[in-house]
Amino acid sequence: MADVAHWVTSCEMDIGIKGEFLKAHARNQESAVYANIEASPIGSAIMVLMSCRHKWTGTPTELSAALEDIAGERQVRSKSWVASLKGMSRLIKRLTPSFRKIGIEIVKKDCKRQTTPPINK
Numbered sequence: 001m002a003d004v005a006h007w008v009t010s011c012e013m014d015i016g017i018k019g020e021f022l023k024a025h026a027r028n029q030e031s032a033v034y035a036n037i038e039a040s041p042i043g044s045a046i047m048v049l050m051s052c053r054h055k056w057t058g059t060p061t062e063l064s065a066a067l068e069d070i071a072g073e074r075q076v077r078s079k080s081w082v083a084s085l086k087g088m089s090r091l092i093k094r095l096t097p098s099f100r101k102i103g104i105e106i107v108k109k110d111c112k113r114q115t116t117p118p119i120n121k
Contacts, residue, residue: 036098041080042088043095045070050104050121057118060085 008021037043045067049056058066064085068076075081082088096106105120 030102033098033101037095037102040091040095041071041075041078042067042082042091043098046092046095046099046104046119050119053121055118055120060089064088 009018037047048070049066056063056066067088071081082091092106099106099119103121107118107120109118
């Protein structure tokens with residue numbers, strides 16, 4: 001990809017549209033990140049949870065309850081919803097890099113008492 005970007009940006013200078021390729025590429029990458037998050041009902045619910053706050057902290061059970069409230073009963077009963085806290089943890093771990101790219105940091109604290117990672121925006 002770096003070779004293509006170098007070649008295209010060189011061509012852009014010659015035709016007078018400098019920087020357009022990199023702008024379009026950045027927009028496409030951002031769209032892909034959002035699409036990855038929104039493809040998951042848990043990811044979408046976390047987006048809503050964090051839309052009007054800067055931080056959330058709680059236990060896995062509390063996070064599950066908050067996300068279920070956001071998603072609603074119909075979504076929670078669907079096959080696309082995670083069936084366990086362990087499944088939710090795995091899914092959030094997979095989505096963490098995408099969340100980080102949009103400014104939401106998920107941190108899991110290791111304690112004797114099981115806790116959910118704080119979600120910071």
